[in-house]
Amino acid sequence: MDNSVKQFLFNTMKQEFTPFPVDKSICTGWAEGEKRGGETILYTGCMYQLAPLSAIFNRISPIVSRMSSPQLILGMAKKVHPEKRELERSYKILRRISSILKKNGVDFGYLFEDEPYSGAFLLELGMLDEFEEYAKLVKDKLLSMGVKRIITVDPHSQNALSRYSEFFAFNIEVINYLDLVKDVGESRSKGTYVIHDSCLYSRFMNKRDVYRLILKKSGVSIKEDYMVTSKENSLCCGGPLAPVNDGLSSEIGKYRATQLKRVSDKVIVQCPFCYTNLSPYVEAIDIAEMISL
Amino acid sequence: MSENIWYVAIERAVNNNIPRVKSILERHTYISDARAKLRQAKLEVLSNLKEYVDMTMESVRRNGGNVYLAKDGEEARSIVEKIVGDKNTIVMGKSMVAYECGIRQHLINKGKEVWETDLGEFLIQLSNEPPSHIIAPAIHMTREQASKVIRKIDSTSSAQSHEEIAGEARKFLRQKFINAEVGITGANAISADTGSILLIENEGNIRMSSIMPEVHIAIAGVEKIVPTLEHAFLEVMVQSAYAGLYPPTYVNLTSGPSSTGDIEMKRVSPAHGPKEFHLILLDNGRFKTADDPILSEALLCIRCGRCHFHCPVYRIMGQKWGDPPFTGPMGAMWSYVVYGDGKPSLLCAHSAGCREVCPMDINIPKVLERIKYIAQK
Numbered sequence: 158m159d160n161s162v163k164q165f166l167f168n169t170m171k172q173e174f175t176p177f178p179v180d181k182s183i184c185t186g187w188a189e190g191e192k193r194g195g196e197t198i199l200y201t202g203c204m205y206q207l208a209p210l211s212a213i214f215n216r217i218s219p220i221v222s223r224m225s226s227p228q229l230i231l232g233m234a235k236k237v238h239p240e241k242r243e244l245e246r247s248y249k250i251l252r253r254i255s256s257i258l259k260k261n262g263v264d265f266g267y268l269f270e271d272e273p274y275s276g277a278f279l280l281e282l283g284m285l286d287e288f289e290e291y292a293k294l295v296k297d298k299l300l301s302m303g304v305k306r307i308i309t310v311d312p313h314s315q316n317a318l319s320r321y322s323e324f325f326a327f328n329i330e331v332i333n334y335l336d337l338v339k340d341v342g343e344s345r346s347k348g349t350y351v352i353h354d355s356c357l358y359s360r361f362m363n364k365r366d367v368y369r370l371i372l373k374k375s376g377v378s379i380k381e382d383y384m385v386t387s388k389e390n391s392l393c394c395g396g397p398l399a400p401v402n403d404g405l406s407s408e409i410g411k412y413r414a415t416q417l418k419r420v421s422d423k424v425i426v427q428c429p430f431c432y433t434n435l436s437p438y439v440e441a442i443d444i445a446e447m448i449s450l
Numbered sequence: 451m452s453e454n455i456w457y458v459a460i461e462r463a464v465n466n467n468i469p470r471v472k473s474i475l476e477r478h479t480y481i482s483d484a485r486a487k488l489r490q491a492k493l494e495v496l497s498n499l500k501e502y503v504d505m506t507m508e509s510v511r512r513n514g515g516n517v518y519l520a521k522d523g524e525e526a527r528s529i530v531e532k533i534v535g536d537k538n539t540i541v542m543g544k545s546m547v548a549y550e551c552g553i554r555q556h557l558i559n560k561g562k563e564v565w566e567t568d569l570g571e572f573l574i575q576l577s578n579e580p581p582s583h584i585i586a587p588a589i590h591m592t593r594e595q596a597s598k599v600i601r602k603i604d605s606t607s608s609a610q611s612h613e614e615i616a617g618e619a620r621k622f623l624r625q626k627f628i629n630a631e632v633g634i635t636g637a638n639a640i641s642a643d644t645g646s647i648l649l650i651e652n653e654g655n656i657r658m659s660s661i662m663p664e665v666h667i668a669i670a671g672v673e674k675i676v677p678t679l680e681h682a683f684l685e686v687m688v689q690s691a692y693a694g695l696y697p698p699t700y701v702n703l704t705s706g707p708s709s710t711g712d713i714e715m716k717r718v719s720p721a722h723g724p725k726e727f728h729l730i731l732l733d734n735g736r737f738k739t740a741d742d743p744i745l746s747e748a749l750l751c752i753r754c755g756r757c758h759f760h761c762p763v764y765r766i767m768g769q770k771w772g773d774p775p776f777t778g779p780m781g782a783m784w785s786y787v788v789y790g791d792g793k794p795s796l797l798c799a800h801s802a803g804c805r806e807v808c809p810m811d812i813n814i815p816k817v818l819e820r821i822k823y824i825a826q827k
Binding site for chain 1: 464465468469472760761762763765766767795796797799800801802803805806807818819820821822823825826
């Protein structure tokens with residue numbers, strides 16, 4: 158990613174608390190009827206909602222960065238919306254997560270348009286000074302709203318927020334929704350599935366067994382293969398590389414999908430970016446689309 | 451090389467290597483303890499690197515060897531050139547540090563006859579390509595391609611199978627070993643207390659390169675030093691196990707020039723092997739790296755090459771990711787350590803399969819995160 162684009166995004170982030178210029182109604186559209194605010198919040202980071210737009214953004218940003226006024230073009234991103242079908246899918250997933258948590262006795266609110274982006278991509282690009290500066294703003298914002306506990310729904314937000322404490326004192330608890338799902342109903346899924354593990358969930362947070370247990374309780378048939386799905390052999394979907402090298406990111410996605418299809422042609426993911434990178438090449442389903450109560 | 455050939459080559463390598471490493475580690479469970487002990491020993495050296503370099507140099511001299519500390523590749527080339535002098539025929543035993551310093555090309559430019567003797571390295575010398583993997587430099591070549599390349603030494607060759615291709619190389623290189631005046635190798639481990647170098651191999655080429663010529667030059671990074679000979683043996687055990695080549699066919703231990711004590715128990719030198727032994731220890735960014743608490747983890751790498759196979763970026767990009775001979779996840783670290791190139795780190799997807807399988811428990815994504823940060827400053 159070009160330096161001028163990085164700087165533009167960093168400045169936008171500090172002002173608007175979004176990863177890039179975006180119409181915030183895209184992020185909040187799923188949450189009708191949700192309680193506003195509170196000490197415990199369900200945190201989306203707008204990741205599911207924006208993943209389809211991120212893919213477009215990553216594709217055009219190298220072209221835009223070569224133009225004379227990239228900021229003007231990038232600023233127009235606010236006028237772009239994801240395809241209705243993709244946005245509805247993300248809303249369905251978030252509503253499903255909210256519903257399962259409530260049925261599991263978890264009480265929470267949502268920050269709506271005040272929900273700040275976590276800064277995950279700054280961290281993942283190695284922009285550590287910028288990440289620290291931005292994360293402090295997020296911390297202040299969260300504390301000003303009385304937040305004491307955050308329930309994340311995606312691995313990138315979980316990773317970024319969990320790492321705030323490496324940079325400064327951060328006393329807000331960060332927990333992932335998968336750790337709170339104890340009871341699930343029988344899944345209506347048919348056939349055998351293969352799990353594509355999120356690298357962050359699997360190898361950084363040791364959650365492989367957490368969602369495998371949830372799927373087992375739901376009665377979902379899972380096929381494992383040492384060379385494809387084991388902790389040491391499962392490969393990345395390529396998603397984190399999209400802002401750096403979109404072509405390489407897609408190649409990795411295609412390669413990974415080919416591996417997974419050797420095990421099953423139906424793939425369960427737990428991350429919106431894994432979905433974005435794999436779904437052009439294989440049928441991908443988010444775990445929240447598989448479970449209910 | 452087309453992308454399709456790369457995909458065929460890497461798939462074959464992965465499917466041959468990964469199950470074999472798994473099986474070795476399950477069969478020889480003591481390797482796990484060995485690697486933990488080795489990590490501690492290497493950390494001890496890195497925290498006192500200058501002292502251990504001094505101790506090693508003193509030990510090599512005590513054995514009757516010559517020892518040098520080269521600050522960079524240029525100085526290493528100059529030292530090698532002086533040692534070689536007017537000798538003309540040189541065999542090399544797959545040293546990635548020699549590649550790092552450009553030793554082979556430098557000697558060829560000076561008019562010397564230089565042959566790589568490791569089969570993979572020999573093939574890439576013939577095809578004039580950079581190595582694509584730290585221990586399997588011709589991993590990007592399929593058998594079909596190797597068959598074409600080997601015809602460069604004998605245009606009438608009809609070698610097709612793995613065995614036949616190896617046979618052609620054996621036939622050609624036997625004469626080179628016999629005539630060689632200088633042998634150049636690397637070192638898998640160097641023990642500070644005895645000044646010994648350990649080299650593991652399977653082909654026999656390193657044993658020939660280090661025994662048959664009158665002069666043996668070993669070149670290695672300072673991070674290869676371990677406190678004692680016991681640790682050096684641990685390193686070659688762990689390296690070969692994690693490379694999927696355990697037990698190694700040969701382990702070569704060299705402590706100075708050849709010697710004999712057969713007459714009145716008086717140890718004299720030389721005997722049948724080399725009459726000169728030279729060890730060149732290379733800095734080339736390693737001392738500076740040892741001072742950084744995060745980057746210094748990179749220096750723990752024992753070059754087993756396992757991380758490559760568990761990395762999605764390497765599986766797609768191969769030798770195009772990193773600065774040869776440093777490719778793959780370890781290569782993205784080492785491209786910065788020795789060449790100051792931070793760009794390869796930017797392509798790390800922090801997938802962490804590398805960290806999962808590293809015998810030295812190097813947190814490679816963390817090191818690369820640090821390099822990304824430095825590269826963008």
